[in-house]
Amino acid sequence: MPVVDENEKNPYLRDPPSDFAPVEELSETAAREQVDRLREAVREHDRRYYVESEPLIADRTYDALFGRLRELEAEFDLDHPDSPTRSVGGEPIEEFETVEHVAPMLSIEGSGDIEDVREFDDRVHRDVGDVRYVCEPKFDGVSMEFVYEDGRLERAVTRGDGREGDDVTANARTIGSVPQQLHGDYPDFLTVRGEVYMPKDAFQAYNRERIERGEDPFANPRNATAGTIRQLDPSVVAERPLAVFYFDVLEASDLADSHRAALERFPDYGLRTNDRVEVVADIEDAIDYRDRLLEARDDLDYEIDGVVIKVDDREAREELGRTARHDRWAFAYKFPARAEVTSIADVAVQVGRTGRLTPVALLEPVDVGGVTVSRASLHNPEEIAEKNVNIGDTVRVQRAGDVIPYVEEVLEKGSEGHYELPDACPVCDSPVERDGPMAFCTGGLGCDAQLRRSIEYYASDDGLDLEGLGEKSVRQLVDAGLLESVADLYALEREDLTELEGWGETSAENLCAEIEASREPPLPDFLSALGIPLVGPTTARELAREFGSFEALREAAEAEPERLEGIDDVGETVAETIHEFFLSEANAAVVDDVLEHVSPQAVAIDEGDELAGLTFVFTGSLEDMTRGEAQDLVETHGANATSSVSGNTDYLVAGENPGATKQDDARDNDVPILDAAEFRRLLEENGIDSE
Known part of the structure; x- marks a missing residue:
């Protein structure tokens, strides 16, 4: 039975009121009545907007009705699985349940060769005689099964292997063009196949937002759609611009005699169809349809990679049957790939x-x-x-x-x-x-994009080397609102992490331990971790050796930048960059916040000359000291520490899990390779205490 009859009086359907009585003035009975009418109206407005493309009201008015519905459902505990408010997403789930399809969702035999298309037509005519074809765009999205019982969306399932797929109903409910309740004179039972996709203009806008947030963009709309529909948090899906075209009946209690007749009923139910579908008399008309659609391809707001040619008559379809992989009554005439x-x-x-x-x-x-x-x-x-x-x-x-x-x-x-x-x-x-x-x-660390990348760098190998805190996890923590600055790392607690997807007790405890151990970092590591432009690990070590403490360096950088110019690896340009970094109010605020939690360890600035004239390169991890500490140690005693092996290198120190490239370079240049024990003996022989 229909959900909304325009002849019925629903005050929220046409020219709805913009003012509502305060919630506290409503009885529960009045609230229920208003909720029922609001749900009816919102469903009808959704149909008008997504299916008919003829909205009755302005977006702002729709938002007011939707907001009122949410308010009443929350206040009077009137939530319902069919409510349009489910489109904003529900609670995250742990995993998808695998369910069997109502009917097989088979693949489509296809080719880009015109002779293969004509061969398909010859086979159809041999088996069932003359037929009409329905021609449709071949959407490049994610195919899904939508099951309706008594007009209510019962479940939505990904295609999977064609026999069973993942139950993504909670995610599908958030898509505007997926009706929770069918309209019109719908069958008691209806299972349809639809293609979930991301419109091209929405895809480009969404990718732009991702890039400007410092995130990697999706490769194409299909990848964006597939990645979205498999999110475990429906609220994430609700924020992404997905849409659906419905294009086939898989099973129904009332089947139309032809494919075209079935499609013509879809809009009455509230199911959105594509306006490029055509019925043609023969295969040559189908080929012409494909050529016309190829020319129009770039003007469409959805990706297609060909056309699908289907036998229209349902009895003929049954007679043609199917193979284990595909229906024998359909063929995909594919487009050539766009090239360059x-x-x-x-x-x-x-x-x-x-x-x-x-x-x-x-x-x-x-x-x-x-x-x-x-x-x-x-x-x-x-x-x-x-x-x-x-x-x-x-x-x-x-x-x-x-x-x-x-x-x-x-x-x-x-x-x-x-x-x-x-x-x-x-x-x-x-x-x-x-x-x-x-x-x-010029926003420095006050810019969110620079901030996120700065957190990633702070935790990287060139920073404080916080294991377990890479690009993906930083993005997750920022998106969850747990990190709004570098300093927020030191406020993270195990419980914050274990509530997030992918974090267990062990991984959360390990990261918290890593962060706790970084509260007293060696000064060179801290200077490098700040991400000062043009200041990497080598320059950071030189600055630490020159000034000894963070306070001394900061004071000189702010007031006497010329003092920096004579330091190895620091010329006029680098000195000016360091000066500008510390003068920035945004950077200063971030650094001060970090210093509330971190105490960079001063280094000795009185250098010895025991290793003067020697050049060391380090690879792998040493047992009792970090690579940065080992570099600082040899430099404090007059040596140079560089990042790559050359003919000027005197020793390559190889700890555990050393890099093969540096060892190969050492052998090519006849550079001695020392293990950790041999490195310590060398230090002892030169009177240097490595403890």
Whole structure:
């Protein structure tokens, strides 16, 4: 039976009121009545918006009705699994349940060869005679089964292996074009097949947001869709722009005689169909349909990789039957892969750890050397101007060293002029400054993008080497609201971590122990971990040896930057960079917050000369000291510690799990390789205490 009849009086359907009586003035009976009407109205507005594309009310009015419904359900404990409010997501789940499909979801036999298409038609005619075909776009998304009982969404299941898949009902409920309750004169039982996808414009906008947040973008809309639908937290799915086209009946208590007739009923039920579906008389018309859709492909707001040609008559389908892998009444006539030439849909600006702005072209996905590419580097403003690249241009894309995609040239202008970098950082809105061909955000560690990357660097091998805190886990902790600064690392507790997906008691305890052990770091490690531009581990050691304490270095960097210029590895440019880092109010605030929890250990600045003239390289881990401590030790006694082996290297010290490259370089250059015990004996022979 229908859920909403427009002839019934529902005050929230047309010209709904914008003011509501206070919740405390409603009786439970009045609240229930209002909730029922609101649910009916919201479902109808969803159908009008997602299926008919003819909304009755403005978005703001819809939001008011939706908000009122949520408020009443919460206040009067009226939650219901069919409620439209389920579209905002529920509680995270531990894992998906595997369930059997109502009917097999088989694959589609296909080819890009026109002769294979005609051979399919010949076989159909041999087996069942003349037929009409229904031609549809072949969507490049995620195929799913949707089961409705008495009009209510019972479950949504991924295709899986075609026989069974994952129950992702909680996630499917968050997709706007998935009705919780069917409309119209629907069958008592209906199972349909649909394609979940991410619209191209929404995909580009979402990728842009990810890049500007410092996250890796998705390769293409299908990957974005697949990754989203398998999220264990439905609220994450609700935030991502997914949609559905429904294109087949798998099982029903009332089956139409033809595929086309079944599709024509879908909109009445509230199931969204694609407007490019056509019925054709013969295979040549189907081939013409494919060619027309290929030409229109770039104008569609969804990815397709071909067309599907289906026998329309249901009896003929039954007679044709199926193989173990595919239905014999359908064939996919595939498009050729896009190769190298594509268009720029948008440009995102990525902010790195040092504040450098890198423009990234967001492309209509294209095949380059067998890899689907959806983004390409534009390098810097000067190169953009030189190539005259802008949004809307048709470009040729190449992969540098078969790895990094880049825009090689503009083939056809679809815009005026070239892309200009923004004057303000897209993340924190701080002014952007140019340095030659480069551009930098001036927000420092007050910029969220720089902050997240700074936390990653702080925990990296070149920082404090906090095992268990990599890019993925930092992103997770930032997204969960547990890290808003580097200093927040020291406020993390085991219980904070174990509540997150993927964290067990052991991993949480290990990370907390790592963080606790980093409260008194060696000064060189701490200086490097701060991520001061142009200051890596080697320069950090030189600064530590010169100033001895963090306070002395900071004071000199702020007031006497010229003192830094004479230090090894520190010239005028590096000195000025260090000076600007410490003068930044945002950086100073972050550093001060960290110092509330961390006490960098001073180093001796009175150097000996026991190892003067020697050069050491370290690889692997030493038993009783970190690599950084070993480097500091030899440098304190007059030696040099470098990161790579050359003919000027005197010793390579190899601890546990050493790098093979450095050992090979040592052998090629006849450099002695010392193990940990031999290194300590060398120190003792020179009167150096290594304890």
